[in-house]
Amino acid sequence: MSGEHVVSTGSTTGAGPSTGAGPSTGEGHAPTGQVLVLAGGLSHERDVSLRSGRRVAEALRGTGREVAERDVDASLLATLRTERPACVVPMLHGETGEDGAVREVLELLSVPYVGAPPAACRAAFDKPVAKAIVARAGIDTPASVCLPHETFRELGAAEVMAALVARLGLPLMVKPAKSGSALGCSVVRTAEELPAAMVNAFAYGDVALLEHFVEGLEVAVAVIDDGSGPRALPAVAIRPDGGVYDYTARYTAGSTEFITPAPLSPELSAEVAGIALRAHEVLGLRDVSRSDLIVGADGRVWFLEVNVAPGFTETSTVPLAIQAAGLDLGKVCASLVQAAVARSSPQE
Numbered sequence: 001m002s003g004e005h006v007v008s009t010g011s012t013t014g015a016g017p018s019t020g021a022g023p024s025t026g027e028g029h030a031p032t033g034q035v036l037v038l039a040g041g042l043s044h045e046r047d048v049s050l051r052s053g054r055r056v057a058e059a060l061r062g063t064g065r066e067v068a069e070r071d072v073d074a075s076l077l078a079t080l081r082t083e084r085p086a087c088v089v090p091m092l093h094g095e096t097g098e099d100g101a102v103r104e105v106l107e108l109l110s111v112p113y114v115g116a117p118p119a120a121c122r123a124a125f126d127k128p129v130a131k132a133i134v135a136r137a138g139i140d141t142p143a144s145v146c147l148p149h150e151t152f153r154e155l156g157a158a159e160v161m162a163a164l165v166a167r168l169g170l171p172l173m174v175k176p177a178k179s180g181s182a183l184g185c186s187v188v189r190t191a192e193e194l195p196a197a198m199v200n201a202f203a204y205g206d207v208a209l210l211e212h213f214v215e216g217l218e219v220a221v222a223v224i225d226d227g228s229g230p231r232a233l234p235a236v237a238i239r240p241d242g243g244v245y246d247y248t249a250r251y252t253a254g255s256t257e258f259i260t261p262a263p264l265s266p267e268l269s270a271e272v273a274g275i276a277l278r279a280h281e282v283l284g285l286r287d288v289s290r291s292d293l294i295v296g297a298d299g300r301v302w303f304l305e306v307n308v309a310p311g312f313t314e315t316s317t318v319p320l321a322i323q324a325a326g327l328d329l330g331k332v333c334a335s336l337v338q339a340a341v342a343r344s345s346p347q348e
Helices: 048-059 076-082 099-106 118-124 128-137 149-155 157-169 191-203 247-253 266-282 317-324 328-343
Strands: 006-008 034-038 064-071 088-089 144-148 172-176 186-188 205-213 216-222 236-240 256-259 288-296 301-307
Touching: 006 099, 048 064, 048 328, 088 099, 088 328, 099 118, 118 128, 128 144, 128 205, 128 247, 128 266, 128 301, 144 149, 144 157, 149 157, 157 191, 157 205, 172 191, 186 191, 191 205, 216 266, 216 317, 236 317, 266 288, 266 301, 288 317, 317 328
Parallel strands: 006 256, 034 064, 034 088
Antiparallel strands: 144 205, 172 186, 172 205, 216 236, 216 288, 236 256, 288 301
16 A cells, blocks of 8 residues: 555464454445445544545445545534435544544434444543453553543642652553544653643643553554454554654554564464454444554553544555455445444344
């Protein structure tokens, strides 16, 4: 893909375990009705959302589907009522797209859509909540503290930050509790760097999550389910030039090396796939998700977060994983649309 450095470390066959059959190709299903791809919105990730939406729309058109693209605005509900689509594919990133609100409205109108239901979106998008849920399921996640901006103002920022460093140690990862694309995220290696990191996190939300920073190989594991059961795709290893997978590293072509399948032992490949599947399950996700994990130098795997509306841009990991699995992006998207339509059809 243009701008991406993709290194194959071996055959994709057996690159990672899966649960359930692979996604259907979409062949044998005549396109029925228009698919509406929602992209844009008003979040900080608007540009990324537009890029994801364009790519998904083009991929679906390649399968013969009739596809429309539109932004989210005050005329959306009227459009959904008068030009009712067969299915909506929400490619909205950031809080307004991943907190479940738009999906609640789609359910109010009984419009089929691809993706997790609203309650699951709310839990997954709130990083501290998601961490607590997966931790109860026995998944390792870095030690963390979650604090609102008011706590620093009321109790004294210097005292609170000193207690945080004493409790969690250094280095730390500081990020907004509800945000995506690594916006507002900073790695803190000295106590002197913490105040600026807190200001950066609070620029994107009123609550900050501080985690012990785990050194290791970052991997992204996508899970897809076209109705035949969730399947983990080959893990994608992420090696940003600057050492931190921030917004620039994610969306600037050539600034990050992606290796698919990730250079992991068969045992670790099985473990990261199992963790992504387990997170998908316990959080109540559906159709597609992407878990971000760290494999430490000792081989221990740590869950960082999960995304219910992962990016589909030219530098996103889910399309890379789909390609590594030997699948066609358009056919995968079409199979997810087909599953969403079937799910909403009256049961006999």
